Each structure stands twice: as C-alpha cells, then as structure tokens.
Amino acid sequence: MQAKRGFTLIEILVAVTIFSFAMITASGIFSNIVGNQSLVAVSSDVNREGQRILRQISDDTINAVNTGSVAVKNGGVITVDTAIQPKGILFLDDSNAIATPSSNCVVPGNPDCNFNGVVLFTNNGIRIYRFVDVSGIKTIQYGINLVTPESNQLLLSTGIPRKLSADYSFSTLNNNSVEFITNGFSGISCYNSSCSQAPFIRISITTETKDYVSKAARHRAKIDLRTMITGRSY
Amino acid sequence: MINLIITRDIAFVKGRAVAYNLSQEAIESARQIRDSNLIDNNQSTNWNYFICNPAATPYLSAPATTGTIKYYTITSGTFSSCYGANPRITMISDLSASGEPITVGSITYTRKIHFLNSGLSPRVVDLASHDVTEENAIRMVVDITWTDSGNSRRVQVSELLTNWKRGF
Numbered sequence: 001m002q003a004k005r006g007f008t009l010i011e012i013l014v015a016v017t018i019f020s021f022a023m024i025t026a027s028g029i030f031s032n033i034v035g036n037q038s039l040v041a042v043s044s045d046v047n048r049e050g051q052r053i054l055r056q057i058s059d060d061t062i063n064a065v066n067t068g069s070v071a072v073k074n075g076g077v078i079t080v081d082t083a084i085q086p087k088g089i090l091f092l093d094d095s096n097a098i099a100t101p102s103s104n105c106v107v108p109g110n111p112d113c114n115f116n117g118v119v120l121f122t123n124n125g126i127r128i129y130r131f132v133d134v135s136g137i138k139t140i141q142y143g144i145n146l147v148t149p150e151s152n153q154l155l156l157s158t159g160i161p162r163k164l165s166a167d168y169s170f171s172t173l174n175n176n177s178v179e180f181i182t183n184g185f186s187g188i189s190c191y192n193s194s195c196s197q198a199p200f201i202r203i204s205i206t207t208e209t210k211d212y213v214s215k216a217a218r219h220r221a222k223i224d225l226r227t228m229i230t231g232r233s234y
Numbered sequence: 235m236i237n238l239i240i241t242r243d244i245a246f247v248k249g250r251a252v253a254y255n256l257s258q259e260a261i262e263s264a265r266q267i268r269d270s271n272l273i274d275n276n277q278s279t280n281w282n283y284f285i286c287n288p289a290a291t292p293y294l295s296a297p298a299t300t301g302t303i304k305y306y307t308i309t310s311g312t313f314s315s316c317y318g319a320n321p322r323i324t325m326i327s328d329l330s331a332s333g334e335p336i337t338v339g340s341i342t343y344t345r346k347i348h349f350l351n352s353g354l355s356p357r358v359v360d361l362a363s364h365d366v367t368e369e370n371a372i373r374m375v376v377d378i379t380w381t382d383s384g385n386s387r388r389v390q391v392s393e394l395l396t397n398w399k400r401g402f
Binding site: 200 | 241244247248251252256258262263265268269270275310311321322323338339
C-alpha cells in the first residue's frame with residue numbers, strides 16, 4: 001500500500017511565512033487607504049469652511065456701500081448720534097463697542113489695528129461678523145437685527161462704552177468640526193462725508209480641525225488664509 | 235506611494251486656495267488705491283495713478299502698459315511726496331522683477347504684478363455715454379508662484395479695473 005504524500009514541515013513554514021508577509025502588506029495598504037481617506041476628508045472640510053466663510057464676508061463687504069447711522073437705544077427711545085455717518089464699514093472691539101482705526105491702519109501688522117468684528121452697511125441692511133470664543137472653541141458669528149433686517153441704523157446700548165444693543169441676533173457660521181484662530185479684522189472705515197480713504201477690510205484667519213493639538217496627524221488639518229476686500233462704490 | 239500622491243494633492247489644493255486669496259488681496263489693494271484717488275480731493279491724483287515712486291519725477295504715475303513688462307509690488311506707509319501726511323496704500327516699481335515674497339503658514343509665495351492694455355475696443359473717449367474706453371480701463375495681472383514638495387506652482391489672475399467716475 002502506497003503512503004499518502006502530504007506537505008513537509010518546511011513547506012508549511014514557508015507557506016505560512018509568505019502568507020504572513022502578504023497579510024502584513026495588505027493590512028498596511030488598507031490602513032494607509034483608511035488613513036488617507038481621513039486626511040482627505042478633514043483637509044477638505046477645513047479648506048471648504050475657511051474659504052466659504054471668507055467668501056461670505058467678502059460678498060457682504062463688496063455689497064457694503066451704504067451710508068448708515070448710529071443710534072443709542074434706551075428702552076423704546078432711539079437717539080441718533082449725528083456725529084457718526086458710517087460709510088460701508090465699521091469695526092468692533094472685543095467688547096462689541098465701535099472701534100476707530102487710525103489712518104495708520106492702512107499699514108498691515110499694526111497691533112493696534114486688529115479688531116474683533118465688523119459691521120457692514122449693505123443694500124440689505126446691517127450685517128455683523130465677529131470672532132467669539134464659545135466654551136474654549138473659537139468660532140465666527142454672523143449677526144443681524146431680526147426685527148428690522150433692512151435697516152442701516154446701528155443700535156447701541158446706553159452704557160459706556162456703548163456696545164451693540166440686544167437687538168442683534170447672532171448665529172455661528174462655521175460647522176462644529178472646525179475652529180478659527182485669528183488676529184481679527186483690520187483696515188480703514190469711514191465715519192463721515194469727509195472720508196478721503198476708501199474703506200477696506202483685511203482678514204487673516206487660520207482654520208483648523210477642532211481640538212487640533214490633541215488629534216493624530218491623519219485626523220487634523222489646518223489652513224492659513226488672508227485677503228483684503230473693499231466695497232464697490234461710495 | 236498612494237500616501238505621497240494624496241499628501242501632495244492636499245498640499246496643492248491648499249496652496250492654490252491661499253494663492254487665489256493673495257491674488258484677490260492684490261486686486262483689492264488696487265481697487266482701494268483707485269477709489270481713494272477718486273475721493274481724496276487731491277487734484278494731482280488721477281484714477282489710475284497706482285504708483286508712487288518718490289525717487290522719480292513725476293511722483294505719481296499710471297502703470298506702464300507698453301514696451302518691456304514692468305512689475306510692481308504693493309506697499310503702504312506715508313508717502314508725503316505723493317499723498318501728503320496721511321498713510322496710503324500704493325504700488326512701487328519692482329525694478330529687479332523678483333516679486334514680493336509673502337509667507338503664509340509654512341510656505342513662501344511670490345507675488346508679481348504687471349499691467350496690460352484693457353483690450354477694450356473701440357478705443358474712443360465717449361464722455362457722453364460714459365462707455366468704458368481704453369483711457370478709462372486697465373488690465374491688472376497678478377502672478378502667484380510657490381513651491382511645494384519640489385514642484386513649482388503658479389496661479390495667474392487678471393482683472394479689468396475701470397474708472398467708475400469717468401466723465402464726471
């Protein structure tokens with residue numbers, strides 16, 4: 001009777017070794033693909049959000065060509081401040097009070113010329129953009145007056161400094177997967193008819209994945225964007 | 235390999251987004267100069283006097299659009315010979331044509347600006363109709379170049395700038 005032939009121990013060891021190498025290689029490729037998918041997804045998200053928000057602010061700034069007014073609201077009484085006739089753009093400081101850039105603010109990088117927000121007097125009424133830290137997450141907010149959205153009269157509270165009144169409703173512009181690190185807005189604004197400089201805004205923002213520092217390299221992305229925008233007529 | 239390709243693609247997309255914004259910044263700076271020229275109540279500034287070169291005469295000038303291409307960079311500060319005491323944005327000649335280096339994030343971009351004739355036709359001054367004519371328009375070209383992973387990248391954007399107060 002002829003004995004059945006099987007595999008030798010050496011043959012089996014060689015086969016197992018080759019199979020192991022193949023599996024290790026395949027799992028490495030698979031892991032790379034999954035990791036790259038994640039990197040592509042977060043990078044796209046961060047790029048898209050940064051550019052979308054820059055574009056929205058740009059579009060409203062281009063449209064910020066109206067002469068507005070500033071008024072103090074005390075209960076139901078509104079008193080117009082005739083000393084200020086803003087054209088197109090006003091800046092806001094950290095406390096939401098009107099900030100007044102000096103003529104030196106045409107020069108980039110002046111630390112006294114970084115402001116937290118902008119008020120845009122557009123054909124469709126006042127639009128406000130501001131950077132806000134919400135529970136440690138840096139976001140950008142968009143505000144309008146829901147009662148009189150078409151009005152170009154900026155309402156301030158009675159306290160000193162005069163801050164934005166409570167008439168403006170704000171919502172977060174960015175999605176909750178990103179946050180913004182910024183030096184703020186800078187530029188020039190016009191306060192009355194004797195303005196000799198065309199108003200403009202410079203924006204410099206870093207958009208990054210939320211909790212950027214604590215995330216693995218394949219799960220985070222960052223983009224720095226800067227640009228400048230002017231209104232289109234005065 | 236796949237990793238490398240994807241990482242390069244991401245870097246390129248990111249770099250291109252930054253480059254387009256830097257080109258927009260240059261065009262908006264030119265718009266700001268033009269619009270300031272129109273509202274500054276300074277008789278010596280015409281709408282297209284984008285350049286202040288205090289070392290030359292005349293101090294203010296329109297960009298050259300014929301002959302050898304001349305490049306310009308954007309700057310700001312006090313140019314008393316052109317604008318008086320107030321700081322202004324202006325352009326100056328880039329005699330070495332090396333462009334303006336701008337670092338955004340970890341990448342240094344180079345921005346070069348030149349001007350061309352608008353190409354509008356017919357080239358007539360029509361103050362009655364306020365049509366856009368050669369005298370009332372100029373084409374600005376912004377080149378942004380940068381290098382990522384050893385590859386040279388370039389974005390070019392051009393924009394027609396017009397004298398929107400023409401005839402007045």
